[in-house]
Amino acid sequence: MPKPSTTRRLIGYALVYKFRIIGALLVLCFAVGAELGGPYITKTIIDRHLSGSAGDLSSVFGLIALYMALLLAAGIGNFSQAFILQSTALRIIKNIRMDLMKHIQRIPLRYFDNTPIGQVVSRIANDTEAVRDLFMSFMATFVVSFVQLLGIYVALFLLDVRLALFCLLLPPLFALIMAIHLKYSKVFISIMRARLSDMNAMINESITVMPIIQAFRREKTTLDEFETLNNDRYVNQIKQFRIFSLSSRNIVGTIGSLVTAAVVWYFGRESLQTAISFGVFYAFIDYLGRIFQPIIGIFDQLTNAQRAFVSADKVFAIMDIDGAEVERVEGAHRPEGNVKFDNVTFAYKEGEPVLKRISFEARKGETIALVGHTGSGKSSIMNLLLGFYEPGEGSITIDGRDIAAMSKQELRKHMGIVLQDPYLFAGDIKFNVSLYNPDITLDKVKQSLQDVGAAPFVERLPGGYDEPVIERGSTLSSGQRQLISFARALAFDPAILILDEATASIDSETEGLIQRALKVVSEGRTTLVIAHRLSTIRDADQILVLHRGEIVERGNHEELMKLEGRYYKMYQLQKGERAPQQAFAPDAASGGAAEAVQVQPARSQ
Incomplete structure (x- = not known):
């Protein structure tokens, strides 16, 4: 028309x-x-x-x-x-x-x-x-x-x-x-x-x-x-x-x-x-x-x-750009959190797939980790799950229901996400946790900050929970911003928690606080983790190793270490131990050393 x-x-x-x-x-x-x-x-x-x-x-x-x-x-x-x-x-x-x-x-x-x-x-x-x-x-x-x-x-x-x-x-x-x-x-x-x-x-x-x-x-x-x-x-x-x-x-x-x-x-x-x-x-x-x-x-x-x-x-x-209507979903049913990818293929540009025939299942209470080099498709999987893009082939379901049949607001209502580069809004600490959600009281804000280990540093600030935060939170350290973003995700009590390399920019001490908090908050909910530090996902129920948009290995930490494949080589390199020389040996079609540092858009990580 x-x-x-x-x-x-x-x-x-x-x-x-x-x-x-x-x-x-x-x-x-x-x-x-x-x-x-x-x-x-x-x-x-x-x-x-x-x-x-x-x-x-x-x-x-x-x-x-x-x-x-x-x-x-x-x-x-x-x-x-x-x-x-x-x-x-x-x-x-x-x-x-x-x-x-x-x-x-x-x-x-x-x-x-x-x-x-x-x-x-x-x-x-x-x-x-x-x-x-x-x-x-x-x-x-x-x-x-x-x-x-x-x-x-x-x-x-x-x-x-x-x-x-x-x-x-x-x-x-x-x-x-x-x-x-x-x-x-x-x-x-x-x-x-x-x-x-x-x-x-x-x-x-x-x-x-x-x-x-x-x-x-x-x-x-x-x-x-x-x-x-x-x-x-x-x-x-x-x-x-x-x-x-x-x-x-x-x-x-x-x-x-x-x-x-x-x-x-x-x-x-x-x-x-x-x-x-x-x-x-x-x-x-x-x-x-x-x-x-x-x-x-x-x-x-x-x-x-x-x-x-x-x-x-x-x-x-x-x-005139086609868009999806923003719907009110106050009464949306909270899902169990069983996520399933069935033979999913996806491309940002026609003819250049970044995901190929991806299939896996994450049940309620499980932690699924995605690992792989830059451009392997980790973030693209999360983008599809959040409904930011539609798969070209295959289906994604939550509790057996295809997410294509759900409104975007219903889909995301019971999801929480923590990004590698956390974004804080201009306001104060408590606002950045609750985002003016009337269901999140000040007590819940404090409890969420306590659970992720952020309460001690917040209470030391001059304004405490009312401490002003400028746009992007540049007056706080990266670790402090990350802890606040964790508290934000937890305060909304999601059925599905997504962590997009959320510990990549955090110091070791803060990482320890988050690891302890994650063991508590992941209980009873599905957690999907994009991991850069492999040491943070040793306890994951399943680890998916991606390479060029395909799952090339899957299993828990012990199973993958026994395989001595890609995951094993990546883990050895991060530990600082000498890995076999062929750890980053180029494949025949990889174009030489480009395998280690692929030039791909950040969105397809």
């Missing part, structure tokens, strides 16, 4: 507030009528009371009072309509931004694998703000200007039909100029928005990896790359401004002067034949001058409107 156009979708958001908009437009019509009544009153004063003989001063004062009242009413009306329209525009953008943020939660992780984070941030922050300018400019300028022009032409026809018909040539002429302006400036505006998105992505990446940039002395190269993007945006911005300068105020002002001169010539010619009304002449010139004000206003906002349409296309392009 084809997606609706950008214009229709923007109108759809505006129609939510149609009664506010209609009310504001009625107020606007009243304000424009009050404004345009002024020159007509002046014409009446000139022709009836000031031309040739002394008029009735009481009538003059009455008309002046009416003029002032109309000005006051127009001021109040303009303020009211502007406030209503502008606040409505802000509400519309608030809705668009929330819809975009909600949809991002539904998009599969595959999209984020191929899209720089900075570009996504740019869509939510910069592009929605540009769309806001569209509604603000459209409601505050285009609509207002249209109503003003309509009122001005009504007044012109009341004064002189022939000259009003001549002035009707102006709107088509300015529309043609606007069309030419839009045609040539759209290309430059699209490039400008794309470069801004690229710059945001690069800034985000540079800040994230600043230690690497400085360590490898890439400051100059990074600056050069940024300067290329920045300069390209600057060049296109200059070209767009050149078009704007040629086709906006300058051309409107020139045409306005020529038309005004023609009107003066027309009235001058008429005065040679008949006596003309000076009041009509004054009023016509006044109204004619007012025609060009809304035209200039439209031209001034034309660039913002065009930029906003380009941004709206990008925002709706994200909204």
Whole structure:
């Protein structure tokens, strides 16, 4: 089914507030009528009371009072309509931004694998703000200007039909100029928005990896790359401004002067034949001058409107990405935790499988460890279990139920995960454990921290459990962050616990604390461990050794050591004992020493 156009979708958001908009437009019509009544009153004063003989001063004062009242009413009306329209525009953008943020939660992780984070941030922050300018400019300028022009032409026809018909040539002429302006400036505006998105992505990446940039002395190269993007945006911005300068105020002002001169010539010619009304002449010139004000206003906002349409296309392009609905699963049944992979094959890119015919079963209360070199497929198995990706072949079941038939929220509700690089949110210690889950009380937070051995260091902090944590928890050591992430997983009491190399960046003393805690918390639940330190999985019920996406060995520690295969060689190397020289001997198709350090995306570990 084809997606609706950008214009229709923007109108759809505006129609939510149609009664506010209609009310504001009625107020606007009243304000424009009050404004345009002024020159007509002046014409009446000139022709009836000031031309040739002394008029009735009481009538003059009455008309002046009416003029002032109309000005006051127009001021109040303009303020009211502007406030209503502008606040409505802000509400519309608030809705668009929330819809975009909600949809991002539904998009599969595959999209984020191929899209720089900075570009996504740019869509939510910069592009929605540009769309806001569209509604603000459209409601505050285009609509207002249209109503003003309509009122001005009504007044012109009341004064002189022939000259009003001549002035009707102006709107088509300015529309043609606007069309030419839009045609040539759209290309430059699209490039400008794309470069801004690229710059945001690069800034985000540079800040994230600043230690690497400085360590490898890439400051100059990074600056050069940024300067290329920045300069390209600057060049296109200059070209767009050149078009704007040629086709906006300058051309409107020139045409306005020529038309005004023609009107003066027309009235001058008429005065040679008949006596003309000076009041009509004054009023016509006044109204004619007012025609060009809304035209200039439209031209001034034309660039913002065009930029906003380009941004709206990008925002709706994200909204058009298929996503899974976020469901409420408060009453979801807690599974036993029996996990089964049945002949699962998976590829991030078509034709390049990272998992091949994976089959294993993890029963409730068992600990299953996955080991293997970088790129062997360990993390891909976890990604499939968590529902981040869908297998190409085979099935994954929990308690005999295919996870493909479960919503993502139901699937993950009773899962806990601890990553190698733990992420802490800006907040405090207790928030980072409970994540505002109402079922996790402060006592449960303290108990979870106690179970993983984190309570002693937390209680020594100045704020204790209320100690502020900045984003990513950079004020804490890696071991402390890891312990807090363990406490977070345990506080949610998962039926299935996933540890993704969770002890890889922890010192030996902290590792001992975690090992003791794991023996307690893994009791009664299924635990899957991606292990880098093989010493941490000696007690696992089953160890799966992966190589190039396949399970090449399986068994417990003692069984695998007796095999003296890949696991045995890896274990001997980590212990520091001399392993057989062929431990890392390349396979015939492995490409030499690349076996030990395969170049694979981090996601496929």
